Amino acid sequence: MLTKAVPEQQDWNALTDEDFRAIFRDWVDQNCPAHLRFMRKQRPVFDEVAEWYHALARKGWLSPVWPQEHGGMGLNAAKHIVYVEEWARLGCPRIPDHGIGLTGPLLIEFGTEAQKDFFLPRILSGEHVWCQGYSEPNAGSDLASLRTSAVRDGDEFVINGQKIWTTLAHCANWILLLARTDKEAAKPQNGITVLLVDLTSPGVVVRTIPNLREEADFCEVFFDNVRVPAKNVVGEVNAGWALAKAVLGHERIFLGAPSRPEYALTRLEMLAEDRGAFDDPAFRSRFAKLRLDLYDLGSAFERFAKVLREGGTLGADVSVLKLFCTELYQRITEETLAVAGEEARYYDDLPLGDGGHVDAMNLFLDARAPAIFGGSNEIQRNILAKAVLGLPSR
């Protein structure tokens, strides 16, 4: 009944966090299909979650952060944290969100009016599904060395090259591309341009790359003389590097949100209960350490969330959450395999006495990825060394 009373848009930021949480949770709980909750798959493709995507789109709640004038909810950072927390708590599936989280904010901040008018509604309707064309075979951590080229030819750019680790490119129809437009630039960062590229264009080939979980989350994308209208350049030519770095903002906090290790710890606890591991004092000690690490991650997350709630901005130090969270997720899933004992030889889920299952191997393999993506943990340490500790380079 409550859902009927809740308007689709209002000034959400004027509500208390508690009120917003109640409204959002109530609606999500009633509208996110049960069979999509707590999916085994971390990155379902668009068709698998289209039902949920469209439900959000109809409600106008697909895009939490975009301003309401562009069809978003206009949430501030504090409310966005609530949105993400409730989403995770209710086990909603991740939707293909590069349009919402990446292309949309970039266009809202740097795009032309024509670009905004054309692309934003198509993201919200699900007609355009976006992917992120940044990494290349020889440009991963060292992204600025990317070589996929865009050469001006009249009113068009001609793209040649290859992208890789492009998440969900096989179910996307548009790609936000970083391409090299100046090979002679004094610094490699100065010759890079952001382009909006239609993946259905002639000359584009997408191939999936099966990952350790034998799923096709990410892809390689090949460009062979692909022609892109010059009006699809975002911002200035050769000034794309700053744009690519500008869109992260407060969302970096979510790379360290405790939801994944929290979920994994509940699975470990279930398996440990079932297999009697809590009778072993050595296991109890290890479990207590993981439990307290998770508890303390919550305290650390709260320290940064409080900064955002009070209207502050996050510094480079927030990536301490990403380091700790992703490494904790790994340690929890490693312990789960240890509890599995000889059963860790199985690839599929482990049955429990009560008829349930624990996806020990699935979680262990999944936990390899977050320490690598979003800037590997080693790169994060390099950045923290300079930006927070001010350590010298000579």
Added chain:
Amino acid sequence: MPLIQLDDPDATLAMLRDSLAALAAEADGPATFRRRRAAGADLDPQVWTALAEAGFLALPLPEDMGGLALGRPELTVAAEALGRALITEPFATLAVFPGALLAALPPDEHLQALGAGLGRGEAILPVLWQDARGRTAPLALTDDLLNGTAHLVAGASSATGFLVLANNAETPVLIHLPAGAPGLRVVTRPGIDGATLATVSLHDVPAGRVLARGAALETALGTAITTARMALAAELAGIGARALEITVEYTANRVQFGKTIASFQAIQHRLVDMWAEAEFACSACTNAATAPEGEVAQAVLAAKARAGDSATSITRKAIQLHGAMGFTDQCDIGLYLKRAIALNATLGQPEELRLAFLAAERAA
């Protein structure tokens, strides 16, 4: 650099930090450590008096004991500042623990007088309650005579009296004994943090006044342990954060192979990990200092475990990054390590605290 973040609407916390900084400028922490250690003393009377005059010893006390009725945030900030300045007097064990114990008992005039003396630094009242392994000692009150041995006692040589936790026919009682009571014997051993620890044996000691007994005493003891652990956690967080800063400064100035050693990636990643440990200790302390009443005990267990692990780990790595210099007694960084070890071992090492947290959570 890592600091315990707490709201400070009326600038009380800033005032506490300033006041301790002024005190630390007078009482050089590392020098006092070495002086006290050389003297085989259990505390430094000058520094203890200075702490009393600055109001630090009265922090855990309520107004009717001459305290300021301040809360966990104030205690946290004070202890953190002591840790940072390496002022290694037995603050948590000799000011916070007995103070919080007296403050948590049903009030009476005698208790108020004892508490007030404690806050002014005139009374030094170690609690006799632990056995050789840190568990509750089997001290017995029978026919008005006290018998038994307490271990791990800080401040026993300087004590003006003792608070004795004893069993009287299965009921716990708390007794106040004067320092020179007949049959009371103090034997000291050197502690790792440059202060002696004592074994205090009681042989047919005529019991002094019974201050409290039974369930009220047990509850008060639990409260005092939690409060003292909060102070220990914050002091450990301060030690870790300061040891990190010292090590950053050292490695950024030490040149080998024509470069500062802090420019090497292997060193940078170690320093970042130390920084992360210090950050987590601070946010755990923030959580413990601001947790709602019903969650304090668990939050403090977590904070003490986290800050203890962090401070001991950071200071060990700090020694390594100082190279041979770090292994000398002359270099202050070793004193941070020693103090961290001592506080980490006081009122429960991390593993024990984590198991207590887990047991409480799984029982709930």
